[in-house]
Amino acid sequence: MKKVKDDGLLIDSAGCWAERKYDLIDQYANMFATSMKNRWDNRIYIDLFSSSGYAQIRGTDNIVMTSPLIAADVRNKFDKYIFCDCDPVKIDSLKRRVTRDFPEIIADYVIGDINDSVNEVLKKLPKFSSDFTGLTFCLVDPYKLDNLSFETILSLSKYRIDFMILIPSFMDINRNEKNYIKEDSNLVSKFLDTRNWRELWEETKNNGMTFGTFFVKLFNQRMESAGFLKLYDNEFVLIRNPENKSPLYHLAFYSKSELGKKFWNNAIKGTSNQIELF
Ligand SMILES: C[S@@+](CC[C@H](N)C(=O)[O-])C[C@H]1O[C@@H](n2cnc3c(N)ncnc32)[C@H](O)[C@@H]1O
Numbered sequence: 001m002k003k004v005k006d007d008g009l010l011i012d013s014a015g016c017w018a019e020r021k022y023d024l025i026d027q028y029a030n031m032f033a034t035s036m037k038n039r040w041d042n043r044i045y046i047d048l049f050s051s052s053g054y055a056q057i058r059g060t061d062n063i064v065m066t067s068p069l070i071a072a073d074v075r076n077k078f079d080k081y082i083f084c085d086c087d088p089v090k091i092d093s094l095k096r097r098v099t100r101d102f103p104e105i106i107a108d109y110v111i112g113d114i115n116d117s118v119n120e121v122l123k124k125l126p127k128f129s130s131d132f133t134g135l136t137f138c139l140v141d142p143y144k145l146d147n148l149s150f151e152t153i154l155s156l157s158k159y160r161i162d163f164m165i166l167i168p169s170f171m172d173i174n175r176n177e178k179n180y181i182k183e184d185s186n187l188v189s190k191f192l193d194t195r196n197w198r199e200l201w202e203e204t205k206n207n208g209m210t211f212g213t214f215f216v217k218l219f220n221q222r223m224e225s226a227g228f229l230k231l232y233d234n235e236f237v238l239i240r241n242p243e244n245k246s247p248l249y250h251l252a253f254y255s256k257s258e259l260g261k262k263f264w265n266n267a268i269k270g271t272s273n274q275i276e277l278f
Pocket residue numbers: 014048049050051052055066067068084085086087090112113114115141142143146147148
């Protein structure tokens with residue numbers, strides 16, 4: 001983790017388990033930005049749920065860089081960064097940090113619910129062509145199901161893009177199963193863009209699978225049908241609370257290219273002393 005000092009701007013708070021997520025983002029973003037430098041004319045980083053760039057690890061004095069600043073800090077900078085968040089105060093703190101500490105990067109900011117403002121993100125992408133190629137790495141780090149609609153992923157998928165996605169499988173989906181399976185809840189349908197999941201869950205639930213794991217498997221199928229390479233069980237990273245070992249969320253990665261998957265698997269290996277797979 002990249003430690004920083006309190007700078008008087010807004011600081012989020014994160015559980016100690018976030019360390020693994022930050023290490024993986026760091027490893028993957030560095031690998032992507034460096035290896036793709038000479039293969040593509042333009043490399044873009046999009047953070048759909050950026051937040052402020054700093055977080056204090058709960059129960060400690062440690063303040064660390066979070067996803068947008070970890071990406072800004074890579075050795076070979078991306079050609080462009082697009083940072084999004086619905087909270088204007090968080091974006092304001094992030095913008096001040098980026099301007100102060102990474103004045104050399106080209107950064108755009110999108111404030112608003114990403115599911116309503118994804119077209120604004122698309123407009124900020126350069127116009128790619130066979131003479132000017134571009135590849136995007138998009139980090140998707142929502143708190144809960146409600147934050148993301150699959151439509152947003154599909155809109156971005158019209159471009160050459162790799163996604164690293166946090167699926168809140170246990171901290172939200174499994175924990176709130178009772179609410180999500182209610183007939184009048186459309187949040188699972190919205191996140192997965194599929195309506196027949198209730199019947200599939202009825203068929204599956206007696207096999208001993210948790211709702212959270214069922215959801216991850218269905219999400220994997222949805223990404224595959226959107227044209228991405230499916231992840232095998234040993235390519236998901238399961239993050240647990242180190243104190244009581246309870247599972248919290250899955251980190252997943254989707255690319256249309258085998259090379260992208262190779263980088264992901266290398267990033268997993270590079271941090272594997274801390275990591276549990278599916
Ligand atoms: C889990 S935090 C992101 C943490 C950050 N990526 C990190 O590395 O620690 C989720 C962020 O998403 C924002 N958010 C939640 N729902 C959103 C939505 N629908 N559109 C845009 N931002 C949203 C919240 O304000 C919050 O800052």
